[in-house]
Amino acid sequence: MIDVAIIGTGVCGAAVARELSKYRDLQIVCLEKDTDVANGTSKANSGIVHAGYDPKPGTLMAKYNVKGNAMIRQLAKDLDIPYRQNGSLVVAFDDEDMKTVQALYQRGLENGVPDLSVIDAQEVRRLEPNINPDIKGALYAKSAGVISPWELAIAQMEVAVQNGVEVRLETEVTGISLCGDHFEVTVKTNQGTEVLETKFVVNAAGVHSEEVCSYISKPNFHIVPNKGQYYLLDKTQGALVERVIFQCPSKVGKGVLVSPTAHGNLIVGPDAVDVNNAEDVSTTAQQLAFVRNTAARTCDKINYRESIRNFAGVRAQGTVDEFIVGTVPETDRFINIANIKSPGLTSSPAIAVDVVSMMGEAGLPLKEKDDYVKTRQIVRFRELDEAGKQRIIEKDPRYGRVICRCETITEGEIVAAIHAPIGARTVDGVKRRCNAGMGRCQGGFCSPRVLDIICRETGLKPEEIRKDKAGSNILIGQTPKGQDKASV
Ligand SMILES: Cc1cc2nc3c(=O)[nH]c(=O)nc-3n(C[C@H](O)[C@H](O)[C@H](O)COP(=O)(O)OP(=O)(O)OC[C@H]3O[C@@H](n4cnc5c(N)ncnc54)[C@H](O)[C@@H]3O)c2cc1C
Structure with missing residues (x-):
């Protein structure tokens, strides 16, 4: 039996996963319908760490915004996320x-x-x-700043995975029922349908949070x-x-x-x-x-x-101008994180702290781990000094081969992104983890080489590699012999 199932791996789901991974003896599973974490709203926003003067005083939005802004400053350091407090x-x-x-x-x-x-x-x-x-x-x-929004989610999820959390991608929750002391969560995967049993559910499904809530309770919000x-x-x-x-x-x-x-x-x-x-x-x-x-x-x-x-x-703009963070009338073991529009990115770490204590109050045993690893670090070749570059190339020559010329991203960084705790399996997944393809040519030159490296490192076939979402496969098959020369 799963202890906590988290639905959605945007910044909110990822923050809850990281926060929960501090505690021992819990089986925590994140269920994500997309091909990668942070592939919904959390990857496509302004990336601003808002100061917190905008939300109405007394609202959850105001409280979480100001607290989240302060938390992000430390999180960005711990998790090695691009962040600048530029005001x-x-x-x-x-x-x-x-x-x-x-x-x-x-x-x-x-x-x-x-x-x-x-x-x-x-x-x-x-x-x-x-x-x-x-x-x-x-x-x-x-106190305002700018952050790489998708890396805020990816890095938190990597730390969560490092500390024992499981992430299931391409796993869409299609139904939930409350069965006494636990929930049955129906998921649709590429292999078919499965029913998972869990003691707690966290609904962090972003623009789909109303639908996910409706499986268990009549939503008190409309997106x-x-x-x-x-x-x-x-x-x-x-x-x-x-x-x-x-x-x-x-x-x-x-x-x-x-x-x-x-x-x-x-x-x-x-x-x-x-x-x-x-x-x-x-x-x-x-x-x-x-x-x-x-x-x-x-x-x-x-x-x-x-x-x-x-x-x-x-x-996820609601008809109610407020975040919905809390339990539903039917049970205190189902927690909504819904209506999370802006400043949701900024607020997410603070929301997660409250969500975890709500679960504690509802009976989830929260015993701190002695061996919790709270940091993550990645190599950014272009940011190293000359001596650092030399050292890393001597250790691993793949750092001496630049694949993305616009951003100076090396083969070593791409390989590290593929073998990270939630390894990239798509071309855009590599881009979001190490910046290959983020530059001026937007992957025009490096995408085929990134695709090759993913195949080599994972054993996947070229036709299986997607640019990003399901169905975005880049190649469809080998060109038949005789048709492999451009006809003039
Ligand atoms: C244009 C725009 C600009 C913004 N600018 C800022 C800003 O500058 N600063 C700021 O603080 N906030 C900003 N925000 C808000 C912020 O981006 C969001 O509040 C935040 O990303 C929401 O994160 P989330 O985890 O709740 O949702 P998401 O990131 O959408 O994650 C939800 C996840 O749930 C998954 N999911 C959905 N349904 C299911 C299901 N049935 N089964 C399994 N998985 C499912 C989705 O695939 C998705 O990955 C902006 C938002 C937008 C749209």
Whole structure:
């Protein structure tokens, strides 16, 4: 019998898995319908560690945001995740915006946000010389930062696995029933259907959390998926702004931001549009034009010819403006982590702490391990000094072969990503673990070589390797003899 089944491996599921893995004698299993961890909303967002002035005081969103922001600072160090505390500005373009800035400042104070101030136009221009000069002032939050969002989830899951947690990918939960002192969880896999028995269930299914909750209880929330589209620009644009630059928030969200990413690119977006299909991550020329035009108010120096990728993420936007974190009326052994829109990424480590103590209160024995390993480290060849590079190449010559030239990612790093605790099995899985394919050419040159390395290291056939999601196989078979020369 499983002790805890966690449904979903985004940042919330991963944070709960890591937090639970501190305790001994528990069988913890993560069930994920996708081909990789962190392949839902957690990989497609702004990657901002919000300061916490935005949520209404007294809400769970406010509490978890401020606490999560502080926790991430330490987590990023422990887990070796790209993160930078670069601060954020909410800029005001007129007197009306200045009133919003003042209101956000007061809210921030109530929420306990540290290092918050309202600054005048001159100070904004000094801090950010490239943003448009016709601004009135800004809210400056020094505790805000940028993080690699998918690595926040992957690294936590790797630590959880290192400490005994099991992750089952391509395992979709399709039903749950409460059977006295345990649950029966029906899962669909590539092999068929299976029923798992577990004492506790954590629902961290993101945009599908309402559906998963409905298997066991009538949800007290309703999710309307809401899509946000982005531009990701090359590193040539990454230093245009130093901080995260927001415009004043509106009812539908925090608005279009311009920010450096944790990897040194520039990100511009998102918009906010309700969609019927929670899996719809398409981008459209119309909405991207909206993003560009709105961002131009903040900074008109962005060179969109340096755009290397457009992408979209879907918010688990609820009709209730609050996170749903807690048990259901039927049982205190089923815990929802639902309605986790922004600032969900920032809040996730703090949510996990509360979720684990809720399970403790409901009878899960929480006995701390003596041998818990809380850290993870990976080699980033390009960040080593010359002596370090030399040393690692001598130890393993595969670090001397650069596969991704845009990002200077070596064969050694790709092999390490494949043999990590939850090893990459897709080309994008490699990209998210070690950055191969993240650069200017977006994998145009290195993808075939990455595919080859995955085959060599795993024994999988080339036709079995997917770019990312199910069905995204890159090759379909050998070209028949005689047809293997291009016809002119
Ligand atoms: C456009 C946008 C911008 C954002 N910007 C920020 C930001 O800058 N800062 C911030 O703090 N937050 C931000 N957020 C919010 C943040 O990204 C989310 O709150 C967070 O990623 C949610 O994580 P999660 O683990 O709850 O969900 P997800 O990451 O979606 O994970 C849920 C997982 O559950 C799996 N799943 C679903 N159903 C099943 C099933 N039946 N069986 C098995 N598995 C299942 C999915 O495949 C998925 O992997 C943003 C969100 C969006 C969309």
